Amino acid sequence: MGTAAGEPPFHPAVLFIRRPGAPFANAMHQRFRVLDSLASGEPLAAFLAAAAAMPDPPRAAVIMGGGVVRADAAFLDAVPSIRCLVSTAAGVDHIDLAECARRGVGVANSGTVYSADVADHAVGMLVDVLRRGLWPVQEDYAFGSTLRGKRVGIIGLGNIGSLLAKRLEAFGCIIHYNSRRPKDSVPHKYFPDVHDLASESDVLVVACALNKETRHIVGKDVLEALGTDGIVINIGRGASIDEVELVRALKEGRIAGAGLDVFENEPAVPSDLLSMDNVVLTPHSAVFTLESRSDLCEHLICILEAFFSGEPLLTPVLP
Amino acid sequence: MGTAAGEPPFHPAVLFIRRPGAPFANAMHQRFRVLDSLASGEPLAAFLAAAAAMPDPPRAAVIMGGGVVRADAAFLDAVPSIRCLVSTAAGVDHIDLAECARRGVGVANSGTVYSADVADHAVGMLVDVLRRGLWPVQEDYAFGSTLRGKRVGIIGLGNIGSLLAKRLEAFGCIIHYNSRRPKDSVPHKYFPDVHDLASESDVLVVACALNKETRHIVGKDVLEALGTDGIVINIGRGASIDEVELVRALKEGRIAGAGLDVFENEPAVPSDLLSMDNVVLTPHSAVFTLESRSDLCEHLICILEAFFSGEPLLTPVLP
Numbered sequence: 001m002g003t004a005a006g007e008p009p010f011h012p013a014v015l016f017i018r019r020p021g022a023p024f025a026n027a028m029h030q031r032f033r034v035l036d037s038l039a040s041g042e043p044l045a046a047f048l049a050a051a052a053a054m055p056d057p058p059r060a061a062v063i064m065g066g067g068v069v070r071a072d073a074a075f076l077d078a079v080p081s082i083r084c085l086v087s088t089a090a091g092v093d094h095i096d097l098a099e100c101a102r103r104g105v106g107v108a109n110s111g112t113v114y115s116a117d118v119a120d121h122a123v124g125m126l127v128d129v130l131r132r133g134l135w136p137v138q139e140d141y142a143f144g145s146t147l148r149g150k151r152v153g154i155i156g157l158g159n160i161g162s163l164l165a166k167r168l169e170a171f172g173c174i175i176h177y178n179s180r181r182p183k184d185s186v187p188h189k190y191f192p193d194v195h196d197l198a199s200e201s202d203v204l205v206v207a208c209a210l211n212k213e214t215r216h217i218v219g220k221d222v223l224e225a226l227g228t229d230g231i232v233i234n235i236g237r238g239a240s241i242d243e244v245e246l247v248r249a250l251k252e253g254r255i256a257g258a259g260l261d262v263f264e265n266e267p268a269v270p271s272d273l274l275s276m277d278n279v280v281l282t283p284h285s286a287v288f289t290l291e292s293r294s295d296l297c298e299h300l301i302c303i304l305e306a307f308f309s310g311e312p313l314l315t316p317v318l319p
Numbered sequence: 320m321g322t323a324a325g326e327p328p329f330h331p332a333v334l335f336i337r338r339p340g341a342p343f344a345n346a347m348h349q350r351f352r353v354l355d356s357l358a359s360g361e362p363l364a365a366f367l368a369a370a371a372a373m374p375d376p377p378r379a380a381v382i383m384g385g386g387v388v389r390a391d392a393a394f395l396d397a398v399p400s401i402r403c404l405v406s407t408a409a410g411v412d413h414i415d416l417a418e419c420a421r422r423g424v425g426v427a428n429s430g431t432v433y434s435a436d437v438a439d440h441a442v443g444m445l446v447d448v449l450r451r452g453l454w455p456v457q458e459d460y461a462f463g464s465t466l467r468g469k470r471v472g473i474i475g476l477g478n479i480g481s482l483l484a485k486r487l488e489a490f491g492c493i494i495h496y497n498s499r500r501p502k503d504s505v506p507h508k509y510f511p512d513v514h515d516l517a518s519e520s521d522v523l524v525v526a527c528a529l530n531k532e533t534r535h536i537v538g539k540d541v542l543e544a545l546g547t548d549g550i551v552i553n554i555g556r557g558a559s560i561d562e563v564e565l566v567r568a569l570k571e572g573r574i575a576g577a578g579l580d581v582f583e584n585e586p587a588v589p590s591d592l593l594s595m596d597n598v599v600l601t602p603h604s605a606v607f608t609l610e611s612r613s614d615l616c617e618h619l620i621c622i623l624e625a626f627f628s629g630e631p632l633l634t635p636v637l638p
Contacts, residue, residue, distance in 0.1 A: 116465065116466075116467050116490075116491065117465050120446055120465065120466050120467075120490055121446065121450065123442065123443075123446060123490075124442075124443055124446025124447055124450065126443075127439055127440065127442060127443025127446070128443055128447065130608075131440065131443065131601070131604065131607075131608075143607050143608055143609045143612055144604070144607055144608050144609070145608050145609055145610065146435065146436050146439065146608040146609075146610040146611065147435075147439050148435050148439075148610075149610075166489050167486075167489045167490055169489070170485050170486045170488070170489035171435075171439055171442075171486055172435065282450070285450065285463070288450070288462050288463055289449075289450075289462055289463045289464050289465040290462045290463070290464055290465075291464065291465040291467070291468075292465065293462055
């Protein structure tokens with residue numbers, strides 16, 4: 001849409017709840033009047049009150065995951081003009097979806113922006129855990145294990161899980177999966193029960209969203225079913241695994257190893273994990289690629305522009 | 320073949336030149352009379368002389384790679400009964416192939432035993448290098464890079480290179496390759512010149528055998544062609560890269576990173592590499608999986624039994 005000469009272009013207000021140090025704000029400034037929680041320097045409550053009191057209060061908010069804020073009834077009450085919440089994360093466990101649905105607030109997530117990167121990261125961690133011996137030299141010829149022939153049980157065969165399956169098939173892995181329903185177009189064996197999936201798997205990958213059903217979906221029993229040669233990879237959400245039980249199983253040798261990008265109480269990581277040499281840890285960084293960052297920017301702008309022009313959200317998330 | 324009751328089965332003598340700490344000897348003992356360089360406790364020259372002086376001197380030798388011995392004219396002179404040399408390594412750079420050919424000594428290598436593991440390891444290292452930020456947490460959100468769309472130039476499209484290409488295609492990489500000749504059945508773009516390959520690649524993977532033609536095939540010019548965003552992976556042989564130039568290029572930021580499983584003067588590793596955070600190092604361990612160890616045992620026995628029964632070697636290596 002054109003603007004008269006000399007008239008500044010109209011930039012709708014967007015609330016941006018940002019994690020310290022996190023990028024992305026600059027690209028947003030070119031399209032929107034960004035009300036940046038971090039740049040404001042104010043406590044969150046005061047920041048939200050000020051935004052709500054503006055003559056043109058924000059109708060959309062971008063919310064970073066990772067414990068900055070929980071977008072619940074109190075949050076929505078604080079800025080009642082908000083009709084659209086966009087999560088920069090694939091997960092929306094920091095957004096009260098039921099409350100949003102009740103109020104007619106649209107919610108979108110990062111869609112498939114990160115999926116390939118997270119799948120790639122999962123493979124990288126799995127190779128590392130299977131090989132154990134990164135530097136220094138193991139004088140006694142510590143042997144790792146191979147990928148080919150490994151039965152990998154994927155919990156959650158959404159976009160990430162599917163891309164992971166595709167990659168692991170190229171390594172000669174056998175893919176099993178659990179999800180709420182079997183997928184029609186998928187050749188892999190479906191397990192309606194996670195315990196059974198673990199029993200039939202050498203590697204268990206958590207790639208599901210975190211919700212009531214999946215919280216602690218990998219607990220003591222499932223770890224026991226996975227067994228002493230089993231490996232757990234988590235590139236989903238920390239709380240999908242009972243972390244206390246996972247650490248205990250690793251310490252006691254009841255499972256063989258783990259690759260973890262996410263933790264139950266981030267940024268806290270159980271100190272026991274840091275000293276284990278059969279564990280590979282990354283700091284929730286599976287999504288951190290330059291390409292994803294750029295793709296996310298485009299994705300956010302696309303969603304927000306669609307919202308402001310009255311179009312339905314491109315990646316609606318339903319409770 | 321049957322043996323008379325009470326008569327011990329015939330076990331042909333096999334010379335086993337073994338690296339300290341290396342396994343495999345036990346499985347061999349069940350089939351062969353193993354003359355073990357390590358178990359003998361003697362200096363190599365005395366050990367070889369004693370073997371040659373036996374009434375039934377060994378006609379076959381298993382030689383571990385990694386600088387234990389060079390199987391050259393002097394070695395073959397020391398035990399002239401040897402008609403078959405089997406390398407436990409994929410590489411045969413520790414065997415003088417021309418001298419063996421001249422004497423009619425058959426040579427076999429590990430065949431494809433390790434290929435999948437080495438290909439897997441290369442992918443794991445590439446993911447790690449691209450992501451850079453393994454633990455600890457990068458407070459300033461260090462961003463890695465993604466695999467999809469990356470142009471990977473593979474030097475040497477033998478068994479390992481082909482398996483690597485298959486894996487990387489599942490990640491959305493674009494495969495280019497260099498080898499002595501273009502491969503007929505391969506859809507990837509062939510570059511007769513490594514410099515050109517590097518110019519057109521984001522990642523350069525050394526997966527070729529080490530020989531006169533490939534020694535320092537990746538030198539200063541090739542690294543310069545790869546460029547400041549380029550990554551080098553070496554799962555072939557250390558000396559295929561000019562290591563001094565590689566370290567220099569990494570230090571000066573003329574390439575972006577490296578993943579190295581092999582080094583020019585193993586077990587020595589340039590100390591500069593150890594402190595670089597854009598470098599992932601493993602101690603020539605790509606092949607060290609339990610599955611490969613088991614497969615190698617079977618492979619060695621298969622080759623030796625074929626040799627002793629007068630069959631042609633299964634994996635002849637020609638100079």
